[in-house]
Structures are given as structure tokens and as C-alpha cells.
Amino acid sequence: MRKCSTFTAWFLLLPLLAAAQVVFVIELQDRCTWSLAGRPYVFLFEDAMVSMRYAYHFAHGHGLVWNPGERVQGFTNLGWTLLMAVGHLVDRSHETAAWFVLFANFVLHGALIVMVFALARPLGVALALIAAAVVATHSALLFWGTMGMETTLVALLVTAAFSPWLPIPGKRPGTAVAHAPWLAALAFVVRSDGILFLGLATALAWRERLHLGKGEQGRRRILAGCVLGLVLVAGVLLFQKTYYGDLLPNTYRQKVSGGATNVWAGLTYLREFMVGRLWNAPLVVGALLGLTIAGRQRQAGPLALVLLAWFAYVTWIGGDAFFGSRFYVPIVPLLVLVTVAGMGHLLAGARAGQAGLSIFGLTSRTSAGLVIGFLTVLMVPCARASWKLHFEDREPIESHLSSLVVGLAIEHSGLPKQETIAVLAAGMTPYFAPSY
Amino acid sequence: MLGKCDRLIASGTAHAGLPGHRKWNLRYSLDVVKPQLVVTSGRYDLNRSDADYQKAAATDQLTPFVPALWVDPSFRTHYRDHRVFIFFRNVSVDTGQWLFAREDVPLRRIELATSR
Numbered sequence: 001m002r003k004c005s006t007f008t009a010w011f012l013l014l015p016l017l018a019a020a021q022v023v024f025v026i027e028l029q030d031r032c033t034w035s036l037a038g039r040p041y042v043f044l045f046e047d048a049m050v051s052m053r054y055a056y057h058f059a060h061g062h063g064l065v066w067n068p069g070e071r072v073q074g075f076t077n078l079g080w081t082l083l084m085a086v087g088h089l090v091d092r093s094h095e096t097a098a099w100f101v102l103f104a105n106f107v108l109h110g111a112l113i114v115m116v117f118a119l120a121r122p123l124g125v126a127l128a129l130i131a132a133a134v135v136a137t138h139s140a141l142l143f144w145g146t147m148g149m150e151t152t153l154v155a156l157l158v159t160a161a162f163s164p165w166l167p168i169p170g171k172r173p174g175t176a177v178a179h180a181p182w183l184a185a186l187a188f189v190v191r192s193d194g195i196l197f198l199g200l201a202t203a204l205a206w207r208e209r210l211h212l213g214k215g216e217q218g219r220r221r222i223l224a225g226c227v228l229g230l231v232l233v234a235g236v237l238l239f240q241k242t243y244y245g246d247l248l249p250n251t252y253r254q255k256v257s258g259g260a261t262n263v264w265a266g267l268t269y270l271r272e273f274m275v276g277r278l279w280n281a282p283l284v285v286g287a288l289l290g291l292t293i294a295g296r297q298r299q300a301g302p303l304a305l306v307l308l309a310w311f312a313y314v315t316w317i318g319g320d321a322f323f324g325s326r327f328y329v330p331i332v333p334l335l336v337l338v339t340v341a342g343m344g345h346l347l348a349g350a351r352a353g354q355a356g357l358s359i360f361g362l363t364s365r366t367s368a369g370l371v372i373g374f375l376t377v378l379m380v381p382c383a384r385a386s387w388k389l390h391f392e393d394r395e396p397i398e399s400h401l402s403s404l405v406v407g408l409a410i411e412h413s414g415l416p417k418q419e420t421i422a423v424l425a426a427g428m429t430p431y432f433a434p435s436y
Numbered sequence: 437m438l439g440k441c442d443r444l445i446a447s448g449t450a451h452a453g454l455p456g457h458r459k460w461n462l463r464y465s466l467d468v469v470k471p472q473l474v475v476t477s478g479r480y481d482l483n484r485s486d487a488d489y490q491k492a493a494a495t496d497q498l499t500p501f502v503p504a505l506w507v508d509p510s511f512r513t514h515y516r517d518h519r520v521f522i523f524f525r526n527v528s529v530d531t532g533q534w535l536f537a538r539e540d541v542p543l544r545r546i547e548l549a550t551s552r
Contacts, residue, residue: 036524037549050440066441074441254439254446255456265455321454402532406475409522409535409546415472419541422465424477424501425533426440 009125013117013132017110020136024109028102028146034401036408041432042098043404044148047322049427050074051081052098052148056434059088064243066430073249074426078236079190080150094434098148105145108152112141115159116333122168123344131340134379135333139278139386140325150190151329157187158194159333161201164208165303166334167294167341169348175218177205181229187330189236192249196313197306197330198233202226204302255317262318269319270311273328279385280325282378283335289371290342303338307331343372400428407432437465437474438501452497460501466510472541474515476534478502486512514539524548 034041044052054064054075062068064081075081087100116135120128135141144151161183164173184201188194209222241247254260274281287307294300314327346368362370403425410421410433417435430436439445439459450458465471477499480489492503505511515536520543522529529548537543 070441072441072443250443250446251440251456253443254459257447258449258459260450260455260458262455262458269455318455321456399532405522405524405529405548406531406533406535409520409548410473410475412548413473413520413543413546415541415543419472420469421473421475422437422469422471423475424437424505425475426438429475429533 009121009128010117012125012129013114016129016133016136017113020113021106021110023137024106024142024146027142028106031146032098032102032148034404036405040096041404042096042102043400043428043431044098044101045144046400046403046425046427048101048148048150049431051077052084052101053427053431053434054081055084055088056094056097056431058082058085059092071244073240073244073246074251076192076249076251077150077190078192078240079186080153094431101148102146105148105152108156109136109141109145112152112156112159112333115156116337119159119163119166119168119337120340122171123340124347127340127344127347131336134283134336137383137386138332138336139389140280140329141332142386143278143324143389144326144329149326151326154187154191154194154330155333157183157190158197158330159337161187161197162303162306162334163337165204165299165306166337167290167297167299167303167345169294169297169341169345171297171299173208173299175212175221177208178218178221178225180205181226182232185229185232188233192252193313193327195233196309198229200306200309202229204306207302260318261316263315265318266315269325269327270315272319272323273325276325277323277385278325278389279382280328280332280335282375282382283332283339285378286339286342286375287335289375290338290340290345293342293345294338303334307334307338339375343375346371399425403428404432411435437462437505452500454498457499457501460504462505462508462510466508466514470538472538473520473543474505474511474536474538476502476505476536479530479532479534480506511536518544520544520546522546522548 032043034043043049053066057066057068058064058081063071065071066074083104084101088094088097090100091097113132113136117128117132120131141152141155161180164176164180180201181198184194184197188198205222205226209219212218237247240249244250274284291300291304310331320326350365350368407429410429415436419436421430421433421436423429437445437460438457439448444464445459445461448459448461451460452458466474486507489503489507493500493507496503506516515538518537518539518541520535520537522531522535523545524547526547
């Protein structure tokens with residue numbers, strides 16, 4: 001393969017990036033904006049609107065609370081909720097403040113595409129472009145990003161944290177692992193489930209520290225990274241304990257305690273991720289192949305552990321109530337990168353005429369072609385699912401508009417402001433009725 | 437009502453249902469909190485009998501809290517006959533969530549267009 005200059009490689013990414021961002025804007029406009037009697041409304045996904053209500057009250061001086069005076073942590077995404085609060089400081093109107101969150105996700109989506117391209121770049125420009133394209137058009141990433149969830153930011157942080165362990169040919173984790181713990185800690189700040197990533201990143205970084213000689217500067221950097229990560233987590237927990245009187249968010253108890261977990265539902269959720277409407281089987285199969293092919297590299301084991309631990313965690317908690325594989329989004333870029341890393345190993349082996357991988361007694365070149373062809377065929381229904389979701393089913397979700405209308409109705413009902421309103425579907429309705 | 441922002445409900449025992457939607461305590465929500473308005477999480481078929489809804493509340497594996505609310509004794513007594521209708525420019529809006537007022541709250545209609 002001819003070498004491509006760095007400038008040319010990045011120049012080739014530009015059209016892809018531009019197209020991806022245009023699709024992003026079209027999507028969020030169709031999904032999250034609406035007007036009633038000529039007045040615009042911008043809204044996010046139902047669960048994101050729970051955090052938005054906290055952010056609204058925070059920005060209006062009532063504290064990070066659902067109802068003024070009640071300190072219960074009904075959200076699991078502290079960092080994202082604070083970003084939403086910034087949005088409410090920029091735009092004080094609760095009717096349109098959500099645009100700030102959507103703009104943040106627009107920027108983050110672009111940043112994620114660029115980061116994936118940069119990480120896959122050592123594999124060659126073609127594979128880097130493939131990785132960037134898959135991330136740019138990934139149904140779940142786009143779906144949740146354009147619905148204002150924190151998924152894109154968590155994916156960005158998790159990918160950055162575990163990037164030193166990507167099994168790129170000829171690459172070693174090195175002292176870059178020093179950044180893993182604090183990046184994973186930031187993922188925890190953005191969403192509490194990130195604690196699992198933090199635990200893994202800290203353990204893996206510490207393990208890498210043992211590979212370095214005594215007195216090497218890298219050891220000190222890794223130690224500093226681990227300490228910084230733990231300080232960040234301690235800060236969040238201390239805040240939660242002092243402000244809400246509880247180390248853990250109320251949502252943790254609501255979802256995980258009292259027999260609320262359901263492994264069977266988690267397995268169903270996994271099946272939905274793999275072969276459901278969004279069809280992510282190619283990514284999982286590709287990552288498995290990638291890890292197997294790159295198995296001789298020291299990074300493959302730790303990364304396999306990270307992915308396996310996340311699949312196990314999501315299965316244990318029973319997955320999510322909603323369509324779209326939201327809980328798997330944080331690891332999607334890693335799955336993509338491991339897949340292309342495996343392809344990179346195959347192509348490098350085939351080019352060098354190494355035995356590398358040989359199936360059915362075929363040459364390594366033919367074997368490489370077969371594996372890549374197999375993954376390409378698998379990608380067809382994946383691309384079809386993405387196309388259908390993004391270009392055929394783009395209308396705003398009916399229940400969201402309905403919740404919005406009910407919220408507006410309550411806000412203008414004329415009831416005294418201290419009245420109590422009980423809501424089954426949390427989020428949208430209470431957000432658009434901030435006086436109650 | 438599903439405990440996201442309520443400690444008592446969140447620390448209770450889980451029912452059947454979708455992940456994150458498995459905890460509710462209608463005795464507490466309706467008899468202790470006594471909300472002036474209740475917003476449901478779906479429409480109801482008025483031709484279906486209470487027995488049907490009771491059966492659904494016991495067998496639905498996804499959102500049993502929807503039928504459970506409809507046939508809850510407190511809801512039936514204090515809310516069910518007091519639906520609040522939403523209108524936009526005098527046309528009734530059929531929202532996916534229904535709104536009910538407690539019997540002592542004199543609200544039966546909200547006009548969106550004129551209330552702006």
C-alpha cells in the first residue's frame with residue numbers, strides 16, 4: 001500500500017466529517033425541535049429531561065434539585081447535568097435551552113470521529129477512514145447523541161482512556177496509560193457507571209507500571225494519573241454525600257436495589273444490540289476476530305477484559321428500558337477500533353507473506369480477504385439499519401411531543417404554584433412545567 | 437411515581453417491568469402525597485373492564501404500573517372521574533398521557549392557545 005502523507009490523510013477525512021455533521025444537524029432538528037403557535041421548543045430524550053430539570057433549577061439559583069428544597073439525586077450524570085446548567089445560563093428560557101446540549105453533542109460527535117481517525121491512522125489511511133466512517137454513521141451513537149444524552153462524551157472519554165491498549169501492530173501501551181485513570185474518572189463524573197471503567201483503567205495502568213524499571217519517570221506519571229483519578233471520584237462522592245446525604249444517586253437504588261436487576265432482561269438487551277433493529281453483530285464479531293488475531297500483542301488481553309466487563313455489567317443491571325442500545329454506546333468506538341486493528345494485523349501479515357492467519361489451509365492473503373469480506377457482508381444489514389433509522393424514521397417521537405404538550409398545559413393550568421403533581425413518565429412533562 | 441426523585445419509592449421492593457421502571461408505591465403516592473394532578477403514562481381504553489385491567493396489572497411484564505394505576509382503589513375514588521382535557525384553539529388534543537385532577541381540584545379543561 002502506498003504511504004499517504006499526514007496532510008493528505010487528514011484532508012481525506014474532511015468530506016466525511018462534514019457529511020457526518022450535516023446528518024447530525026438534520027437528525028437533531030427533526031427529532032428535537034417543534035413549534036406550537038409559532039413558538040419554538042427544543043427538547044431532548046425523556047431521561048435527559050430529568051437532568052434538564054435539575055439543571056434548570058441549578059441555573060435559577062434553587063440548587064441541583066428536582067423540586068426546590070428537596071435534595072434527592074434523581075440523575076446519574078452529574079457532569080452532563082452541570083453542562084446542561086451552563087446551557088441554562090446561556091439561554092435562560094426553558095423552552096429552548098436544550099439547543100446548548102445538542103450543540104455540545106454536535107461538537108463531541110465531530111471530536112469523536114477525529115479521535116477515532118487519529119487512533120486508527122497508524123493502520124493506514126484506508127482503515128482509519130473506515131473506522132471514522134463507522135463511528136460517524138453508527139446508529140446508536142447518532143440516535144442518542146441527537147437526543148441530548150451524555151453517551152457521546154462518555155464514549156469519547158472511554159475511548160481516550162483505553163486507547164493505549166489498542167492492539168495496533170508494533171505499538172506498546174507505554175506511559176500514555178498514565179492518562180487512563182483520570183480520563184476514566186471523568187467518564188465517571190459524566191455518568192456514574194463510569195466507575196467500572198475507572199476501576200479497570202486504574203488496575204491496568206498499575207499493571208503497566210510494574211513493567212517499567214524502578215526510578216523511571218513513567219512510573220511516577222502513572223502513579224500521578226491513578227491518584228488524580230481517585231481524587232476526582234472522591235470529590236464526586238463527597239459532594240453527593242454532603243449535598244444529598246447519600247454516597248450513591250437515588251437512581252442507583254431505584255434501578256439496582258430491592259431485586260430490581262434482571263439478568264434475563266440484560267441478555268435480551270444484549271441480543272437486541274447484536275441482532276436487533278440496529279444490528280451491531282458485525283462490530284462484536286469484528287472485535288472478537290480483532291482480539292483473536294492481535295492476541296499475541298500484550299494489549300489484547302486487557303482490552304478484551306474491559307469489553308467483557310462492560311458487557312457483563314450491562315447484562316447484570318438488565319440493560320435499558322428503551323430501544324437503541326444506549327448502554328453499549330460507550331464501547332462502540334473501542335469495538336470499531338479493535339475490529340480495524342485486527343484487519344490491520346491481517347493486511348500487514350498478508351503483505352509480508354507471513355503465515356499469520358490461515359483458514360481452511362488457504363494462504364494468509366486469501367484468508368485475510370475472506371475475513372475482511374465476511375465482515376463487509378455483515379456490515380450490509382448494519383448500514384441498512386442505520387439508513388432506515390436516520391433517513392426513513394426521523395419524525396420526533398410521538399410520546400415526547402405528547403409529554404411536552406402535557407407539561408405546557410400544566411404550566412399554564414392556573415393551579416397555585418405549590419401544588420403537587422405526580423407523573424409516571426419522568427422528564428419531559430415536569431421540565432416543561434418548571435413552576436410545579 | 438416510579439421513584440427516580442423519591443427516596444421512599446426507590447428503596448422499595450421491585451415489581452415486574454422494564455429496567456428502571458420496576459418500582460412504585462401507589463399507596464404512598466396517592467394516599468400520603470395526595471397530588472393535585474396525576475399524569476398517566478399512557479391512554480386507557482374506556483371500553484375495557486376493570487377486571488381486564490386488573491389482569492393486565494398482574495400479568496404485564498413491561499409496564500404493569502399503567503393498568504395498576506387505573507384500577508387502584510384510591511385512583512378510582514379520588515381521580516378517575518376527574519379527567520382534565522387539553523385543548524388547543526378549542527380543539528381537544530389527544531395526548532398519549534392523560535391528566536387527572538384530584539376530586540377537590542376544580543380543573544377539567546386547559547386551553548393551550550389562550551393560556552400563552
